[in-house]
Amino acid sequence: MTEVLVRASGVKKAFGQHQVLRGVDFEVRAGEVSCIIGPSGSGKSTFLRTINALETVDSGSLIVRDEQVGYTLRDNRYHPWTDRDFARFRSGIGMVFQRFNLYGHLDAVDNVARSLITVKRLPKERALERARAELDRVGLAEHAHKKPHQLSGGQQQRVAIARALAMDPALMLFDEPTSALDPELVDEVLETMKALAEGGMTMILVTHEIGFAREVGDTLSFFDEGRILERGTPAEVLSGEGSARTRAFLDRVR
Amino acid sequence: MASTHRRTTPFLTQSGDEIAIAPSVHWRRWVVGALALGVFAWAASIVIFNENIRWNRVWEYLFSQKILDGVVVTIWVSIAATILGLVLGVILAVMKLSKNPVLRVLAEGYIWFFRGTPVLVQLIFWFNLAFLLPFITLKIPFTQIGMRWDTNTLISGSVAALLGLGLNLAAYFAETVRAGIQAVDRGQTEAALAGGMTSAQTMRLIVLPQALRIIIPPTGNEFISMLKTTSLIVVVAGNDLMTNASQIYKQNNLIIELLIVASIWYMAMTAVATFLQSRLEKRFGQDRVRLVRGPSFSQTLIRMATGAIPTQRAASRTKETVR
Numbered sequence: 001m002t003e004v005l006v007r008a009s010g011v012k013k014a015f016g017q018h019q020v021l022r023g024v025d026f027e028v029r030a031g032e033v034s035c036i037i038g039p040s041g042s043g044k045s046t047f048l049r050t051i052n053a054l055e056t057v058d059s060g061s062l063i064v065r066d067e068q069v070g071y072t073l074r075d076n077r078y079h080p081w082t083d084r085d086f087a088r089f090r091s092g093i094g095m096v097f098q099r100f101n102l103y104g105h106l107d108a109v110d111n112v113a114r115s116l117i118t119v120k121r122l123p124k125e126r127a128l129e130r131a132r133a134e135l136d137r138v139g140l141a142e143h144a145h146k147k148p149h150q151l152s153g154g155q156q157q158r159v160a161i162a163r164a165l166a167m168d169p170a171l172m173l174f175d176e177p178t179s180a181l182d183p184e185l186v187d188e189v190l191e192t193m194k195a196l197a198e199g200g201m202t203m204i205l206v207t208h209e210i211g212f213a214r215e216v217g218d219t220l221s222f223f224d225e226g227r228i229l230e231r232g233t234p235a236e237v238l239s240g241e242g243s244a245r246t247r248a249f250l251d252r253v254r
Numbered sequence: 255m256a257s258t259h260r261r262t263t264p265f266l267t268q269s270g271d272e273i274a275i276a277p278s279v280h281w282r283r284w285v286v287g288a289l290a291l292g293v294f295a296w297a298a299s300i301v302i303f304n305e306n307i308r309w310n311r312v313w314e315y316l317f318s319q320k321i322l323d324g325v326v327v328t329i330w331v332s333i334a335a336t337i338l339g340l341v342l343g344v345i346l347a348v349m350k351l352s353k354n355p356v357l358r359v360l361a362e363g364y365i366w367f368f369r370g371t372p373v374l375v376q377l378i379f380w381f382n383l384a385f386l387l388p389f390i391t392l393k394i395p396f397t398q399i400g401m402r403w404d405t406n407t408l409i410s411g412s413v414a415a416l417l418g419l420g421l422n423l424a425a426y427f428a429e430t431v432r433a434g435i436q437a438v439d440r441g442q443t444e445a446a447l448a449g450g451m452t453s454a455q456t457m458r459l460i461v462l463p464q465a466l467r468i469i470i471p472p473t474g475n476e477f478i479s480m481l482k483t484t485s486l487i488v489v490v491a492g493n494d495l496m497t498n499a500s501q502i503y504k505q506n507n508l509i510i511e512l513l514i515v516a517s518i519w520y521m522a523m524t525a526v527a528t529f530l531q532s533r534l535e536k537r538f539g540q541d542r543v544r545l546v547r548g549p550s551f552s553q554t555l556i557r558m559a560t561g562a563i564p565t566q567r568a569a570s571r572t573k574e575t576v577r
Contacts, residue, residue: 052448054444054447054448083452083453083454084452086447086452087447087450087451087452087455088450090447090448090449090450091449091450092450093448094448095445095448097441097444097445097448099441101439101441101442101444101445102445103442103445103446103460103464104439104442104464105463105464105467114446114449114459114460115446115449115450115451118451118455118459119449119450119451119455160445163449164448164449167449167450
């Protein structure tokens with residue numbers, strides 16, 4: 001049996017009065033590509049962000065890579081993580097954002113090398129070497145010395161993927177990685193992600209690309225109002241034999 | 255605004271003949287322009303042809319040794335006070351945004367104190383520091399190794415000025431830096447944290463470098479305003495331009511003449527500083543949204559003097575906003 005990398009049970013989260021997550025149960029095994037779909041405001045992005053502790057959890061249990069996210073059990077008590085604990089935990093998880101979030105003052109290769117130098121403490125030369133190799137892998141070797149604003153959206157997103165991969169993550173999180181892209185730039189990013197999935201990377205992907213989820217995903221979860229309404233293989237969930245709510249959503253996005 | 259667009263080619267008839275465009279006569283502009291010029295010339299003539307102003311003395315003092323010495327002091331005090339203010343301002347801003355409540359309260363207290371009291375009072379206070387601390391001692395704790403100075407010799411007029419103006423600027427500049435830090439997209443912080451950096455690394459390596467690019471235009475403004483604020487040093491006799499000018503006119507009573515001399519120097523320094531600021535903006539403002547501002551009159555003069563005539567294109571290029 002393969003290792004479970006993420007196990008959420010009864011995860012709840014509120015922003016003020018607004019209950020965003022109302023008890024999420026979720027599981028991802030090593031090597032799995034797990035896609036999450038659902039209407040906007042259903043809590044899918046918030047849930048993704050709890051996995052690398054960009055959001056805290058109010059109640060329930062969230063175990064990622066054998067750690068209760070945000071706490072360490074010692075002497076029969078849970079001790080909240082320090083800044084350093086969070087940094088160490090996050091350095092093993094890659095994240096790709098909807099709006100790319102490349103460091104605006106650094107060119108592509110420095111964007112990729114930054115965490116290698118600061119977090120992994122690689123010597124500068126080796127970090128840059130690795131960064132160039134990662135850019136080459138996403139097909140952007142010749143753009144290494146461009147600033148983010150000189151790159152197209154699709155190129156920026158591929159740099160962001162390279163930046164996350166350079167850290168050798170055990171798990172990659174994608175938060176609607178193609179939603180901010182012009183339609184003609186979506187495919188180059190999806191191709192990059194597909195290659196990654198075929199290479200055996202564990203991926204959790206919040207997306208509106210139903211076609212991609214069907215083709216590449218191992219599991220598909222449908223989020224609605226802070227819960228997972230349906231979960232199974234993409235074929236099962238997309239068959240439309242589940243709830244009326246899922247069907248209505250699928251009819252709208254297709 | 256009236257349309258000033260001009261065709262680049264004349265109209266053509268069907269047979270291909272050119273039909274000329276009649277020149278438009280903007281008579282309203284001429285009348286209003288002439289009126290404005292008249293008022294301005296009248297006001298200027300009151301000063302220029304005033305028999306009580308001895309212009310030959312102005313030229314005489316413009317490059318006199320004492321005035322030049324004052325200019326040098328004004329420049330170095332302005333630069334040093336601005337640097338002190340900027341460095342301290344960044345530290346205060348980071349403290350103010352810190353999660354540590356002690357740092358936050360201290361920063362806010364500092365800002366309140368220095369913004370809540372007139373800079374003139376602060377200058378006099380620093381000048382009279384000897385009253386509180388007759389000696390300033392720096393020594394390694396529990397040892398006899400250290401140094402000791404007489405406060406009155408250490409805190410001269412210009413050092414008091416430097417301290418007072420720098421500490422005061424820091425309080426104002428902290429707010430600018432804080433705004434700059436908060437203007438950096440939240441996504442930058444999230445990306446850095448997701449990449450495994452600590453909050454301190456994120457601030458130092460990702461947020462601050464981008465915030466500083468945003469606040470470079472206001473930084474230039476602070477320096478330009480500092481050049482003139484230094485004239486307050488006159489109250490602590492700091493040997494700056496204004497102090498020296500006032501010492502001269504207190505002896506010979508040529509008050510207006512020496513104020514003109516000082517003004518000419520302040521205007522010259524401001525013009526140079528404005529020019530340097532525009533260079534700084536060009537250098538740093540490329541990948542960020544910036545305040546949109548055309549070249550100032552003095553900038554235009556300097557550019558023309560240095561042979562680089564500003565074109566409409568160059569001016570509009572500085573308006574590019576990219577992100």
